[in-house]
Amino acid sequence: MTKLQTSRRGFLKTSAAVSATFGGGLMVGIVLPAAGPAQAAAMLHTPSAWVHIADDNTITLISARVEMGQGVYTSMPMLIAEELNVDVQKVKVAFAPPGKVYGNALIFGLQLTGGSTSVREGYDKLRLAGAQVREMLVAAAAAKWKVDAATLKADNGMVTGPGGKRATYGQLAEAASKMPVPEKPAMKDPSQFRIVGKPTTRLDTPAKVNGTARFGIDVKLPGMVYASLAMPPVQGGKVKSFDAAKAKAAPGVVDVVQIPDGVAVVADTYWHAVKARDLLQVEWDDGPNAGLDTAAMVAGTRAALASGKPIPHKKEGDADAAVSAATKVVRAEYVTQNLAHAPMEPMNFTAHFEGDRIRLVGPTQWPDAVQGAVAKMLNLKVENVAVENTFLGGGFGRRIDFDYVLQAAQIAKAVAGKPVKLIWTREDDMQHDFYRPMAVHQLAAALGADGKPAALTWRVASQSVTGRVFGLPPEAPDGTMVETATPLYAIPAIRQDVVKHDTGVRVGYWRAVSHNMNAFANESFIDECAVAAGADPVAYRLSLLDKQPRMAKVLQQAAAKAGWGTPAAAGRFRGVSMMEGYDTYMAQVAEISIKDGAPVVHKVTVVADLGAMVNPDTVLAQIQSSVIFGLSGVLWSEITVAKGRVQQFNFDSFRVMRNNEAPQIDIVLVPSTEKPGGIGEPAVALVGPAVANAVFAATGKRVRRMPLTAEALAQA
Amino acid sequence: MTTAFKINGKAVQAKSEPDTPLLWVIRDEVGLTGTKFGCGAKLCGACTVHLDGEPIRSCSTPLSRVADRLVSTVEGLSKNNSHPLQKAWIKHDVPQCGYCQSGQLMSAAALLASNKNPSDADIDEAMKGNICRCGTYVRVRAAIKTAAAEMRGAKA
Numbered sequence: 118m119t120k121l122q123t124s125r126r127g128f129l130k131t132s133a134a135v136s137a138t139f140g141g142g143l144m145v146g147i148v149l150p151a152a153g154p155a156q157a158a159a160m161l162h163t164p165s166a167w168v169h170i171a172d173d174n175t176i177t178l179i180s181a182r183v184e185m186g187q188g189v190y191t192s193m194p195m196l197i198a199e200e201l202n203v204d205v206q207k208v209k210v211a212f213a214p215p216g217k218v219y220g221n222a223l224i225f226g227l228q229l230t231g232g233s234t235s236v237r238e239g240y241d242k243l244r245l246a247g248a249q250v251r252e253m254l255v256a257a258a259a260a261k262w263k264v265d266a267a268t269l270k271a272d273n274g275m276v277t278g279p280g281g282k283r284a285t286y287g288q289l290a291e292a293a294s295k296m297p298v299p300e301k302p303a304m305k306d307p308s309q310f311r312i313v314g315k316p317t318t319r320l321d322t323p324a325k326v327n328g329t330a331r332f333g334i335d336v337k338l339p340g341m342v343y344a345s346l347a348m349p350p351v352q353g354g355k356v357k358s359f360d361a362a363k364a365k366a367a368p369g370v371v372d373v374v375q376i377p378d379g380v381a382v383v384a385d386t387y388w389h390a391v392k393a394r395d396l397l398q399v400e401w402d403d404g405p406n407a408g409l410d411t412a413a414m415v416a417g418t419r420a421a422l423a424s425g426k427p428i429p430h431k432k433e434g435d436a437d438a439a440v441s442a443a444t445k446v447v448r449a450e451y452v453t454q455n456l457a458h459a460p461m462e463p464m465n466f467t468a469h470f471e472g473d474r475i476r477l478v479g480p481t482q483w484p485d486a487v488q489g490a491v492a493k494m495l496n497l498k499v500e501n502v503a504v505e506n507t508f509l510g511g512g513f514g515r516r517i518d519f520d521y522v523l524q525a526a527q528i529a530k531a532v533a534g535k536p537v538k539l540i541w542t543r544e545d546d547m548q549h550d551f552y553r554p555m556a557v558h559q560l561a562a563a564l565g566a567d568g569k570p571a572a573l574t575w576r577v578a579s580q581s582v583t584g585r586v587f588g589l590p591p592e593a594p595d596g597t598m599v600e601t602a603t604p605l606y607a608i609p610a611i612r613q614d615v616v617k618h619d620t621g622v623r624v625g626y627w628r629a630v631s632h633n634m635n636a637f638a639n640e641s642f643i644d645e646c647a648v649a650a651g652a653d654p655v656a657y658r659l660s661l662l663d664k665q666p667r668m669a670k671v672l673q674q675a676a677a678k679a680g681w682g683t684p685a686a687a688g689r690f691r692g693v694s695m696m697e698g699y700d701t702y703m704a705q706v707a708e709i710s711i712k713d714g715a716p717v718v719h720k721v722t723v724v725a726d727l728g729a730m731v732n733p734d735t736v737l738a739q740i741q742s743s744v745i746f747g748l749s750g751v752l753w754s755e756i757t758v759a760k761g762r763v764q765q766f767n768f769d770s771f772r773v774m775r776n777n778e779a780p781q782i783d784i785v786l787v788p789s790t791e792k793p794g795g796i797g798e799p800a801v802a803l804v805g806p807a808v809a810n811a812v813f814a815a816t817g818k819r820v821r822r823m824p825l826t827a828e829a830l831a832q833a
Numbered sequence: 834m835t836t837a838f839k840i841n842g843k844a845v846q847a848k849s850e851p852d853t854p855l856l857w858v859i860r861d862e863v864g865l866t867g868t869k870f871g872c873g874a875k876l877c878g879a880c881t882v883h884l885d886g887e888p889i890r891s892c893s894t895p896l897s898r899v900a901d902r903l904v905s906t907v908e909g910l911s912k913n914n915s916h917p918l919q920k921a922w923i924k925h926d927v928p929q930c931g932y933c934q935s936g937q938l939m940s941a942a943a944l945l946a947s948n949k950n951p952s953d954a955d956i957d958e959a960m961k962g963n964i965c966r967c968g969t970y971v972r973v974r975a976a977i978k979t980a981a982a983e984m985r986g987a988k989a
Contacts, residue, residue, distance in 0.1 A: 185930050186931070186967040187929070318923065318926055321931065322926055322927075323914055325931030326907075326914055326918075326922040326923060326927075326928065326934060326938060327867065327910065327911065327912060328906065328907040331866075332931075334869070334870060386849070386853075388849070460966055461871050461879055461933045462869070463870065508932075509930060543873055543874070543876075544873075738926065742968040744968065745968025746966065767873075768874075768876040773964055774968070775962075775963075775964060776957065777957035777958070777960070778961075779968070779970035779971060
């Protein structure tokens with residue numbers, strides 16, 4: 118998500134309305150909000166959009182990023198609290214409403230949580246906001262006491278001065294709110310940090326162990342009814358006709374309404390809605406995707422490598438000529454599969470339509486887009502669309518899309534006056550995801566006499582998520598397809614390009630996005646080059662990293678920590694991978710055995726240099742999380758389509774990692790003062806090639822497609 | 834017609850039809866929303882509660898089955914996070930998104946009720962039905978051991 122092209126940025130900045138396709142062909146426009154400062158209610162004083170201080174000294178810090186497990190509910194307030202000089206364990210935290218001030222500078226100013234950007238984007242900005250408010254509080258005290266501000270100290274929620282003068286932030290907040298905002302307040306040197314960089318207990322943990330944390334599915338509004346939506350069995354299909362007589366007669370049913378995406382049953386309880394939905398008789402028009410089939414989609418993507426129009430990504434020297442002329446050439450093709458996000462909380466949202474306004478409550482990664490899209494869809498003023506975020510029961514990129522919010526809004530309008538909570542079933546969720554795109558990579562390297570790659574040609578055919586979400590033109594470069602595409606290795610000649618190929622399946626941003634496919638191809642391929650050169654995979658990589666000392670150090674540490682070069686236990690084998698992604702340098706070593714023809718992962722060693730950290734314990738958690746999330750897709754999970762129908766419905770057919778299958782995860786974080794890197798995603802991308810390379814070490818078989826099932830190994 | 838049962842020690846008369854899954858009775862009628870809907874098919878464990886002390890998947894348990902029996906949910910562990918498992922969960926900062934954690938806690942509570950010194954294999958067996966897409970498994974395991982130690986009276 119992070120490295121969108123410059124041209125793209127310009128396009129978005131100059132575009133008031135960004136067109137996008139959602140909900141299987143429904144065209145909507147996202148109006149970027151023009152709203153100003155915080156609208157958070159019941160906060161008495163707002164010296165800043167980020168800090169609300171009540172008279173009783175209750176301090177509420179605003180998180181403009183949504184909490185989906187990655188820890189921003191703690192790390193964002195930590196950054197503000199560091200300079201505000203308050204105890205972060207004593208503050209309250211609120212999610213920001215849609216507002217321009219809460220935009221994400223790393224994603225075009227959109228209020229979007231994703232791309233492992235939260236800490237990177239907030240690191241300076243939020244500390245600055247904390248320092249500004251601190252100085253405003255001090256200025257208010259100085260004016261009140263008629264003393265020089267330089268004689269005052271603001272700490273622990275209190276301003277103190279000579280002669281025992283003291284006032285709480287709450288007592289000063291009203292006056293402070295009227296003070297000019299200092300442009301360059303004094304800021305701590307990192308060596309003075311008391312909060313940032315220190316392991317900190319998550320602020321949301323207590324509510325998440327006693328059932329009180331409020332997720333979207335827990336929202337309850339007075340008079341609320343529940344909806345369950347029958348959607349077409351083929352994505353892009355439509356309702357041809359339906360008979361709702363039986364459903365309408367079922368207990369508790371309030372109404373049955375048709376919306377563009379299907380037929381919704383609205384009832385007094387969720388269970389009544391679901392049961393009555395089963396009584397609907399809907400005839401579907403399967404639409405243009407009725408013939409979709411995964412094998413044909415892979416073949417079509419592969420064919421596009423030759424027939425499609427390549428978009429150049431990188432060119433240095435004449436790699437094609439070098440490969441053609443070389444005596445020793447390594448060639449390989451890698452295929453990655455479609456995947457569902459499958460967060461534990463199925464899609465849901467609550468909407469309350471009241472004539473000229475609507476209130477939307479629930480889990481979304483992109484509240485300002487929700488606001489703009491619903492305003493446009495229902496022809497409402499943007500400021501009359503209220504969006505309130507809850508905790509997200511997982512996101513992983515799925516809740517960047519908001520098809521389910523539009524559905525809830527449409528249903529709410531149809532039953533005007535009653536708040537409606539739309540809840541998808543797990544099957545709805547699996548069948549109507551925006552899947553990780555499949556990709557086919559073809560790589561070729563000319564190896565020199567020293568065994569090192571003298572030239573690399575690299576082409577990928579895959580589907581553009583950004584084309585769908587942002588309307589990026591087909592001929593435009595898509596930065597989210599070429600993440601970590603160019604390896605850090607010294608390769609004198611390189612030619613890389615991208616072919617966009619639309620398979621017909623709708624695709625979305627899936628945790629680590631194209632890092633997954635590109636790292637799988639690159640890090641498998643460099644292993645193949647090492648084998649062709651007769652070199653050790655770690656030593657070979659290091660020999661190509663002379664100009665990348667930060668990366669080399671991380672790789673060396675990973676090798677040392679994993680015992681690379683020493684014999685593994687009987688039956689155990691190791692594989693390595695590395696990359697820079699999200700400004701984070703990371704290497705992994707996977708240790709596996711083979712059981713019943715498939716890999717069993719016993720241990721994953723991760724070494725990361727991600728620059729300065731905010732909450733190191735969250736960093737560890739995100740790496741643990743990413744390894745396990747990644748392994749599900751590496752070992753088992755796959756979305757397949759036959760006759761246009763997704764073949765997976767629930768966690769029986771879409772297998773994900775369980776507790777008894779989780780490996781030991783050893784993590785080393787390299788102390789660093791570099792600027793912060795992202796950590797929510799990179800480890801997802803590296804575990805695939807590490808395991809695939811370990812499979813080669815174990816079996817001599819190079820498995821070039823994911824998932825690495827027994828079937829894939831048998832066919833390799 | 835109503836169905837009588839006890840939830841976290843409190844008597845309730847549920848009006849929902851007897852075939853209604855216990856999960857939706859707990860969430861929408863009783864109003865305790867800590868217990869979560871994940872799959873509706875006994876595949877993910879997010880809806881785990883105890884029935885007479887045994888862990889069950891409430892998404893697939895009809896209300897009729899709990900008549901005159903004792904149901905307990907995550908809210909029944911403690912409201913002030915004083916249960917050894919809640920304390921251990923906080924100590925290890927287990928939750929990420931947190932959505933599956935009520936189910937994880939209830940499966941763990943059932944395990945520790947009968948086994949105060951679980952081996953890794955015991956934990957595997959008790960917890961493999963609870964999916965966590967955030968991958969908190971490493972910490973779930975550590976926290977169960979910490980809680981077990983406290984319940985044994987040992988230093989955590």
